[in-house]
Amino acid sequence: MPGPGEVLVSIETYSPNRGEAFLLESPRPGWRPGKDVAGTVAATGPDVTWPEVGTRVVAHPESGGWAERVVVPVSRLAVLPDDIDMVVAAALPLAGLTALRLLKVCGPLAGKTVLITGASGGVGHYLVELAASQGAILTVVVGTPERGRRLRELGAADIVHDVTATVGPFDVVIESVGGDVLPQAWARLAGRGLLVWLGQASREPVTLDFFDWSGAESGTLRKFSYADSDSGEGDDLATLVRLVHTGRLHPEIGDVRPWSDTCAALADLVARKVRGNLVLKIDPGAPEPAAVPDEP
Ligand SMILES: NC(=O)c1ccc[n+]([C@@H]2O[C@H](COP(=O)([O-])OP(=O)(O)OC[C@H]3O[C@@H](n4cnc5c(N)ncnc54)[C@H](OP(=O)(O)O)[C@@H]3O)[C@@H](O)[C@H]2O)c1
Incomplete structure (x- = not known):
């Protein structure tokens, strides 16, 4: 459950990055992949007044986002307007933050x-x-x-x-x-x-x-490292959301698949078959994905 300053996000979509797929080859103990997610706030920490339960959000957790739920600090998310689709939103965090910070x-x-x-x-x-x-x-x-x-x-x-x-x-x-x-x-x-x-x-x-x-x-x-930034993840995610909302940024979604297809989708990502971003959709009725092999 979320602690102080955190919310629990019920994930609808997540976007694996090629670099994360490589990290699976020799994962650090305790590390779980997944930094780019979109979904709905399912629970809030004891001191959290914003965002409320039920709010649509895009988030950039440190890890653990290839899942149905993830705990995220409020400082690492932005609220999504209703007109931004969850598939589009999941493609925003790592790639978008990197591009924005490169320009700075x-x-x-x-x-x-x-x-x-x-x-x-x-x-x-x-x-x-x-x-x-x-x-x-x-x-x-x-x-x-x-x-x-x-x-x-x-x-x-x-x-x-x-x-x-x-x-x-x-x-x-x-x-x-x-x-x-x-x-x-x-x-x-x-x-x-x-x-x-x-x-x-x-x-x-x-x-x-x-x-x-x-x-x-x-x-x-x-x-360059995108993690070395004077601005916070939440503020920069809000900028990216605003750019998409106002029609000035158009995420390129090269492939969208159900999360049960995670292994095959990662193989395509590594093989340079995906243009732009890969997005996986969680289907609550579908079986969980098979374990990801050590070397995708
Ligand atoms: N420093 C940071 O903070 C930071 C943050 C995020 C990402 N990154 C890095 O930034 C780069 C872009 O990230 P991304 O997620 O957009 O990209 P990505 O999916 O890894 O794409 C990188 C592109 O590099 C091209 N490429 C050219 N020669 C290649 C080769 N020999 N092997 C593999 N790919 C080759 C591929 O394009 P073609 O197939 O069209 O040639 C591929 O689409 C990656 O290197 C990633 O690790 C760095």
Whole structure:
């Protein structure tokens, strides 16, 4: 049951992220997956006056969200207007918070050239729409034309399938693939530009040669974690909800399935078959999902 400052959320939908699927390979003791959920407040902690039981919410628990119920601190949720569907809401937290906080780190982007690698996932779709609405001139890297289709509609000016197909220089690079891609992207950074490094989707480590002068003479390399933020999860979730509610942010839901399909859905997520976000729906009448294998 919820303690002080917490509510119990009865979950309707949750959204697994690819990074969480990898964590299943060697889970920490006591850890349970699940950070992105949408549902209804079922019970409140002793001191909680908001939100009330029955309120529709989107939430970002630290863990445990691939379930029918989860306890969440009030500081990690936002209230959902009736016109935001639970499927759409579940896709918001991790990917949306990451995109929003990346933009804060990048600073004003109006008129700047921006390169985004690994752009076909959940983070990439939010990032492209939010950066384009600021006036950034966006080049995105995706695996196939189909995986880039929606990004064009959301505001990407140029879509390529390999970083080496870009010319640059770019004022800002947002890099999440690692391996050879980071040094290739670094070589396309404009002088005194900013490269924000947020992930290693390829799972290949990065080697950078300081004495490779093929790129800019100087630049900033910033390692990014969405958890390092001056703003709280609840406030930023409320911003994302407001953007969706007012038609300025359009979550890209690549796949929606019943939660009994969790294992197959995770396999597709890992295999790069899902564009945008994967969302699973809890059907109270359906059997619980089979145990997730150690290596999805
Ligand atoms: N630092 C943070 O706080 C933070 C927070 C959230 C996420 N992340 C990271 O940010 C990245 C984006 O997250 P996400 O959830 O949107 O993405 P995701 O589903 O992991 O997608 C990443 C994209 O990278 C592309 N990619 C390119 N080369 C790849 C390769 N060799 N292996 C696998 N994928 C490759 C894939 O696109 P194509 O198939 O189209 O090539 C894939 O859609 C991930 O690396 C994630 O771990 C970091």
